Amino acid sequence: MIRVLLVEDSATMRGHLRESLAADPELHVVGEATDGGQAVEMVGRLRPDVVTMDMMLPTMSGLVATEHIMAEHPTPILVVSSADRQELFSTYNALAAGAVDVLEKPRGDDSDADWGRRLRSAVRLVSRIRVITHPRARLDRRRPAGMAPPPPAPAAPLPTAGTLRLVAVGASTGGPRALTDLLCSLPAGFRPPVLCVQHIAASEPFAEAFSDWLAGQTGRDISYARDWTPVEALAGRVVLAPPDRHLLVRDGVLRLSDEPPRYSCRPSVDVLFESVATELGAFAAGCLLTGMGRDGADGLLKMRTHGGVTFAQDEASCVVYGMPREAALLGAAAYVLPPARIAARLAELHPAGSRR
CATH class of the missing domain: 3.40.50.2300 (Response regulator)
Known part of the structure; x- marks a missing residue:
């Protein structure tokens, strides 16, 4: 019952x-x-x-x-x-x-x-x-007044700074909060475009309001993807997969697809991650955040095998430890961290002012 x-x-x-x-x-x-x-x-x-x-x-x-x-x-x-x-x-x-x-x-x-x-x-x-x-x-309940937060755990070694050209992010249940934490924690000068698949209600008013809400929460330039947009034109921007369309990167441009859903999902995180792995290899990072199911786990593994740096959200900070768990079990995630610390690692990969 x-x-x-x-x-x-x-x-x-x-x-x-x-x-x-x-x-x-x-x-x-x-x-x-x-x-x-x-x-x-x-x-x-x-x-x-x-x-x-x-x-x-x-x-x-x-x-x-x-x-x-x-x-x-x-x-x-x-x-x-x-x-x-x-x-x-x-x-x-x-x-x-x-x-x-x-x-x-x-x-x-x-x-x-x-x-x-x-x-x-x-x-x-x-x-x-x-x-x-x-x-x-x-x-608020567990930390006595005036006590500083605990220091972060030592960072694992990362690839050479300045090589990051694009970040791909996938999220589902609990994603709005996790995305907000990640994007707010990126430095203002972070230039690689962030492509994001968030499983969300497919109706147009819900989708339009989400992009505007997320922009207001994070102070970032956020919009829905347009077909044939060159990736080079997206520096410093966050681009969301539109409702009920797959988002992928091919030949240096964004493409939208009506291909069948993956794991009942369209847009699919796997579709985005797989295309980024093929297109950018070691010049991309993949981040799989909170969500139910396993969408994104296989794609994140492909990103890692193609040389990309890969992150999964840790269980303690997830609303639903489903998609990140599947990625961790596959060995797809090189780093398992809360969203704010994922952002800190991404910033290390592309310090302000670094160029391709």
Whole structure:
């Protein structure tokens, strides 16, 4: 039995959630909250397996409620959000604060036909994720006031500095937070383009809001990839794979592809990593961040065998230690580190002012 707490101020939407979940006898609604404060109290009292969280709530917003829940009673949270731009920005803030996935609310069109099935599938998926206390809350509780953070572990030797031409990054569940940490930790003068595949809701409003949100969080030039863009023109920029299109590098330009999904994923991290391995070899770095499944592990191994420097996110900092774990088991990752320390190693490979 999977015990679910519904957090939604609309009685109509709560009824829709309740009825949709009732179609699966193993999904049991244990409570319904209509504002964020009530949600935090009920999570502490009922200890559900999953919380479905609306963002726009009275008294206490869904974002603030998410932050409290992840700091006090870590619970897998599925954000059920509309495509309104303000709500989408709150949704990505909630994902950065520890929520693990997002499902768009019904649109009122033909796409709603299988919405209930998608909700049930998402709840089941989220229920299997082992969440941790929100990192900031954990640090605040365990580190006495005034105590400096522990020094980083000694760095393993890296290839010759100044040789890095491109960074390829893959992420899935938990990716918004990990990407933010990595990009914020890169120095302002970091010039190699960063190509990124983030598994995310495929609808256009969700995708557009994600690129804008990530740019606002990191202060970097972030956009979606355009077919036939020369890689040389992307210095200092972060480029995302568009929704439902593979992103790859071929003959010095970005290419977008509608080829079949890999491991049910389009865009696929493997497709990006494999193309970068073939195209750039030892002049590229690959970073595989938090996510469920194994997309990216084979591609990261190919990057390493072609001479590229490869990183996987460490288990302690992952929301889901799935994709990075598969890479580590394959021996694909030369370095296993949290995102901020991956960024520090990348900066060592391309110090400010270095040239090809």
